[in-house]
Amino acid sequence: MIKKKLEPYSVLEKGKKVSFGNDTPVVIKGKGTAQLKEKVKARNVLYVDGLKHNLLSISQMCDQGTEVIFRSNGCTVRDLDTGETVIKGRRTLNNLYIFEEGQQQCYLSKDDEHWLWHRRLGHLSFSQIRKACKYQAVCGLLDIKIPDNTICKSCQFGKQTRTNFPEKEGTASKPLELVHTDVCGPFRTRSPRGEEYFILFIDDFSGMVWLGLMKHKDEAFEKFKAFKALAENELDHKIKCLRSDRGGEFTSNEFF
Ligand SMILES: [Zn+2]
Numbered sequence: 001m002i003k004k005k006l007e008p009y010s011v012l013e014k015g016k017k018v019s020f021g022n023d024t025p026v027v028i029k030g031k032g033t034a035q036l037k038e039k040v041k042a043r044n045v046l047y048v049d050g051l052k053h054n055l056l057s058i059s060q061m062c063d064q065g066t067e068v069i070f071r072s073n074g075c076t077v078r079d080l081d082t083g084e085t086v087i088k089g090r091r092t093l094n095n096l097y098i099f100e101e102g103q104q105q106c107y108l109s110k111d112d113e114h115w116l117w118h119r120r121l122g123h124l125s126f127s128q129i130r131k132a133c134k135y136q137a138v139c140g141l142l143d144i145k146i147p148d149n150t151i152c153k154s155c156q157f158g159k160q161t162r163t164n165f166p167e168k169e170g171t172a173s174k175p176l177e178l179v180h181t182d183v184c185g186p187f188r189t190r191s192p193r194g195e196e197y198f199i200l201f202i203d204d205f206s207g208m209v210w211l212g213l214m215k216h217k218d219e220a221f222e223k224f225k226a227f228k229a230l231a232e233n234e235l236d237h238k239i240k241c242l243r244s245d246r247g248g249e250f251t252s253n254e255f256f
Pocket of ligand 1: 118123124152153154155156
């Protein structure tokens with residue numbers, strides 16, 4: 001807290017220190033009462049030289065008969081006896097809760113320094129952050145301690161992998177046991193012979209593909225007969241099952 005805002009103010013003997021998020025001890029120079037609002041005072045406010053912002057201790061606020069409620073967009077300090085709201089704060093874009101009373105600003109630090117650095121450095125592990133501290137590799141990076149609990153929700157999600165797809169069921173154990181087929185087209189550009197459709201036959205067992213060009217969809221059965229003769233002769237197996245997406249081209253009686 002700014003010294004001139006503390007009234008009454010008393011100088012403290014040397015040696016007393018206070019530590020912040022990064023465990024850096026800072027000397028307390030004095031103590032006093034700060035007027036936060038017309039009727040609201042904060043007692044036992046410490047004056048620390050070199051601190052850039054005025055910080056309000058939540059535990060001290062609670063010890064002085066108020067409750068502090070934090071919400072996603074702001075916070076409220078309420079008097080426990082009367083239930084009256086004594087101060088309201090808003091949350092800034094960099095996640096600080098600010099009490100604004102004219103020129104006077106009190107900041108509440110929300111983030112611990114070590115977690116802030118973990119996020120700033122792209123979720124770098126704490127052992128690597130310690131290394132960066134040791135070699136002074138990052139500008140402005142103070143001596144960051146490894147926190148007791150180093151589990152980061154975002155890191156945990158980032159490390160998760162998706163489970164395998166289940167094993168395919170009902171696959172063929174020999175050639176032509178299962179053949180997949182589909183008709184594609186019509187295409188805007190026709191072949192030199194005027195075909196604008198093609199039919200595919202894929203052997204499930206070997207992955208071999210046969211392709212036939214067609215001028216019309218209703219040539220599908222003719223193409224199938226040609227493919228059947230060719231494939232059965234080539235592979236010395238009989239087609240057991242033909243599987244399609246049940247488009248109209250395969251529902252004609254010829255196929256059954
Ligand atoms: Zn993380």
